[in-house]
Amino acid sequence: MDHLADASNQNSQPQTQISHLALDIGGSLIKLVYFCRYSDSCRDDYDDDELRSQNDSLCSKRGNSRPVLEGRLHFAKFETSKINDCLEFLRSMKLRIGGFHESTAPLSDKIFIKATGGGAYKFADLFKEKLGVSLDKEDEMECLVTGSNFLLKAVHQEAFTYLDSQKEFVQIDPNDLYPYLLVNIGSGVSMIKVDGDGKFERVSGTSLGGGTFWGLGRLLTKCKNFDELLELSHQGNNRVVDMLVGDIYGGTDYAKFGLSSTTIASSFGKAISDNKELDDYQPEDVSRSLLRMISNNIGQISYLNALRFGLKRIFFAGFFIRGHAYTMDTISVAVNFW
Incomplete structure (x- = not known):
């Protein structure tokens, strides 16, 4: 406990x-x-x-x-x-x-x-x-939306952006809040289009969420709880496990399509050709790659849904984030990539 x-x-x-x-x-x-x-x-x-x-x-x-x-x-x-x-x-x-x-x-x-x-x-x-x-x-969706609306309207500095380790609070105009996309990251992920008080619909989601990170992480690293796994990921280097654009293009960018050499081309891709077993990898590198994979996926799907409905704001919530700097930064990079 x-x-x-x-x-x-x-x-x-x-x-x-x-x-x-x-x-x-x-x-x-x-x-x-x-x-x-x-x-x-x-x-x-x-x-x-x-x-x-x-x-x-x-x-x-x-x-x-x-x-x-x-x-x-x-x-x-x-x-x-x-x-x-x-x-x-x-x-x-x-x-x-x-x-x-x-x-x-x-x-x-x-x-x-x-x-x-x-x-x-x-x-x-x-x-x-x-x-x-x-x-x-x-109802959990009604609780989620009602609580989010209240916090965004009533609590100063409730919402913020986080990119490149820089946290910047956002001033919310209650008269210009709606519509927005609320992405709640729990065991799975729900994406809810909020049009006003009591007006919302779940428009998308993904089964790859916090439960995926915890479950796969426990199998791959033997970590016993979520925070232990997250702390382990902070010490890792995903480039040991992930296949990057530079690994495919001899260390150079794929400039024609704006892909830098450090862009992840395939999560866990190096495990294909390294001729290594799981025990040959450091658990912190595995957990880092896993966190990047799930966070990037959530960020990309969120962006595409915001684009789909013409929404200018995405608010991320849920225990998966809970002030975790690297998680927030990865999601922001995924959204801003597009």
């Missing part, structure tokens, strides 16, 4: 009141976010009924009058294959209390936690059995 952001320090901090909790249960990873309120009245002796009552009062707020909460968002992730670790975390932190109750049901009857992703359906019975809670399922 791996905590992100401030969640890793939760056990060392004074106990605060958990008032909101939501899950995204994907094919490879479970992403969890919860909100802790802190104030002078926070104490360690909240019982379940008291916390539930206060949480329900928050959910009942309507109209223009909304509570202003002081606190902090915490994030955590778990491998979906290790979902029991997630359940134990929820139990130990009493995070299930961050759910809400159905207004027509007794407090002791039905407790719900907001959840999205395919795992919200697949593991619904397991959550009920282990934690005594029901998962209130939300």
Whole structure:
């Protein structure tokens, strides 16, 4: 189990009141976010009924009058294959209390936690059995688009470009946001054309995504988790494994078509003629080549779909990116190549 952001320090901090909790249960990873309120009245002796009552009062707020909460968002992730670790975390932190109750049901009857992703359906019975809670399922595409629209409109410096190791924030005009292409890179990749609030359609995608990188990488390098594999790729040199234009043209460019000698002609292409076995290659070089292959593919398909629909903006999201400089740079190069 791996905590992100401030969640890793939760056990060392004074106990605060958990008032909101939501899950995204994907094919490879479970992403969890919860909100802790802190104030002078926070104490360690909240019982379940008291916390539930206060949480329900928050959910009942309507109209223009909304509570202003002081606190902090915490994030955590778990491998979906290790979902029991997630359940134990929820139990130990009493995070299930961050759910809400159905207004027509007794407090002791039905407790719900907001959840999205395919795992919200697949593991619904397991959550009920282990934690005594029901998962209130939300459509993952609607959650993705609604969240993206909100962040792009409301959060300063939410969007940025990244090329040649240079990060540049983009100023978003809420009146000139739509349409855009949203590329969400999870286990697989979904490409969504967003035309406005609540107006979107999935127009394309690819099965070669983060799950491909993780799965193939695990088979080829023996890395045990996603971050270990990604860190390994940072140390590698894909040119040891990939066949470049220069390898075909004797070290020169293919200038007629604007292909430099360092352009990848064939991912893993050198493995054909090197007369080597997998053990003869360094795992960091293999993982670097794999990352380049998948990122280039995503970037190219994204660009072609933007061209197809006449879209001037592409926003990339998903755990595959998550601030990883080399991944972002590779995708940007793939888009700008064309």
